[in-house]
Amino acid sequence: MSLVKKNHASSGNADHRHLPRDRAGLLRQLQDASPDIRRWAALDLAAFPDTAEALCARLEQETGLPVREALLTTLIKIGGNAVVKGLMPLLRSEDATLRNEVIEALQQLPEAVSPYMETMLRDPDPDYRIFSINVLANLRHPQAPAWLQAVIERDADINVCASAVDVLAEVGGPETVPVLTGLPGRFDNDPFMQFCVQATIRRIQGHDA
Amino acid sequence: MNPSEPTPAISAEEFRKFRDFFYRKTGIHFEDTKRYFVDKRLIERIQATDSDNFRNYFVMLRFQASGEELQALINLMTVNETYFFREEYQFRCLVNSILPEIAQRKGRDEPIRIWSVPSSSGEEPYSLAIYLLEHWPRVDEYDIELVASDIDTSILEKARQGCYDKRAVSHLPEPLLRKYFSALPNVQYQISDDLRHSVEFTQVNITDLSQMRGYRDFDVVFCRNLLIYFDDTSRRVAAEALFNALRPGGFICLGHSESMSRITPLFKVRKFPEAIVYQKPR
Incomplete structure (x- = not known):
């Protein structure tokens, strides 16, 4: 025994997938009782970008962690408007894990998310606006600071503004400082907001290493 | 031109x-x-x-x-800078902690499969071979298959030839250098034929799902300092590919600056005395 050399494919089971890999077959397998079959269906559906809606629908009800991860990987690979449109409603889910997964997925789709960001930040539900700000926290998009600045200029909800201020501490520049300075006045100089704004301005100006 | x-x-x-x-x-x-x-x-x-x-x-x-x-x-x-016994603590972890756990659930007739990716010019898979032969007391009880892969075809050819300069072998103890290498002119060292023939070298792009279909049922994967070159999306795809390549309960060793937890929750973190590694749930 000891070290032996074998062909890599033949010594392991090359592929466990024996079911049809066409679009219709994969969509059926996405609902299969076996998590392994659902996971492979989710991964292989990356070849069919028009299945984004079905993948998002499955994500909403899927409980198996590896299957959820496969669904998210495929959705991020597919990208584009259909994926963003399918993921956006899931930010309203009561399931915090799902919401966080969706936030992380949207963060990886900056170009596709950008046309929707303005609408997301004007949603009537303040929680939804906060989750949209969470998306902005790690969105590689040059407009992120401007979107956040607009939020603190207009949003009437103190928690939404505080979330935006928090993210601006990371992504904001000196141009944000005048807008930040005026913010506590919109909330009767609320002490919590004053504290948030001062801390953020210190970080932007580099006084708080 | x-x-x-x-x-x-x-x-x-x-x-x-x-x-x-x-x-x-x-x-x-x-x-x-x-x-x-x-x-x-x-x-x-x-x-x-x-x-x-x-x-x-x-x-x-x-x-x-x-x-x-x-x-x-x-x-x-692609960057191919490496040397023998680089980040040796992970090899210690392999023989002291990982393999004993794997061996516990293996039949004697089942091979132990180890994959080194990216293998670069072969220093890592050959280091694994040497370390197993020298430091794992049960090495003769099992068939151990070593597969080594890289995206770079020219570096794979170099790996198959197994010729190294002084710098690449500078971390190897002298007795091991004498035992497993022969000296060539111009201060070059060639790894022994036995070891060269014990590693299967293959070309693969781990973000390509179709290429990865042949890579399954590994017990341990060494994937060090590869994911740092990828962006977030490719890291996710690579993590899925590594998950697919491992047996349930299989282990993955990353480079010291890399963390699987930052990429995906698919793997469990295992803290062994020698190193932190990641495990596919059983």
């Missing part, structure tokens, strides 16, 4: 265009800070292929049916 002609320059827009293309093909993303590194190699290939400028070269690169030029460029763009 005539040697008297000026060296072609790569504009910022051309750099971005190339970067996007290369990323789509390989999953490897170059930050702006890598501009000099990328430009230098692009210019080298533009000249080597007698292309007049970036535009002509890029058209050829994109549409060449054989893909030969793309492979040549991948070979140039």
Whole structure:
């Protein structure tokens, strides 16, 4: 025994997938009782970008962690408007894990998310606006600071503004400082907001290493 | 290209265009800070292929049916700096903690499969072979299959030949150098035929799901200092591919600056005395 050399494919089971890999077959397998079959269906559906809606629908009800991860990987690979449109409603889910997964997925789709960001930040539900700000926290998009600045200029909800201020501490520049300075006045100089704004301005100006 | 002609320059827009293309093909993303590194190699290939400028070269690169030029460029763009017994604490972890756990649930007739990716010029898989032979007391009780893969075909050829300079072997204890290598002229060392024949070298792009279909049922994967070259999306795809490649309960060792937890929750963190590694749930 000891070290032996074998062909890599033949010594392991090359592929466990024996079911049809066409679009219709994969969509059926996405609902299969076996998590392994659902996971492979989710991964292989990356070849069919028009299945984004079905993948998002499955994500909403899927409980198996590896299957959820496969669904998210495929959705991020597919990208584009259909994926963003399918993921956006899931930010309203009561399931915090799902919401966080969706936030992380949207963060990886900056170009596709950008046309929707303005609408997301004007949603009537303040929680939804906060989750949209969470998306902005790690969105590689040059407009992120401007979107956040607009939020603190207009949003009437103190928690939404505080979330935006928090993210601006990371992504904001000196141009944000005048807008930040005026913010506590919109909330009767609320002490919590004053504290948030001062801390953020210190970080932007580099006084708080 | 005539040697008297000026060296072609790569504009910022051309750099971005190339970067996007290369990323789509390989999953490897170059930050702006890598501009000099990328430009230098692009210019080298533009000249080597007698292309007049970036535009002509890029058209050829994109549409060449054989893909030969793309492979040549991948070979140039990937970093292959490594040496024997690099980050040795992980090999200690393998023989002291990981393999004993794997052996506990293995029948004697079942092989233990170990995969080194990216294997570069072979230092890592050969280090694994030496470490197993020297430090795992149960090495003779099992068939151990060592597979080593890289995206770079020229470096794989070098790995198969197994010839190294003094720097590559400088961390090896002298008795092991004498035992497993033969000295060649010009201070070169060639690894023994027995070891060269014990490792299967293959070419693979781990972000390509179709290429990865043949890679299954590994007990341990060493995937060190590869994911740092990928962007978030490619890291996710690679993590899924590594998950697929492992047996339930199998382990993955990353480079010391890498963390699987930052990429995906698919794996469990295992803290062994020698190292932190990641495990596919059983």
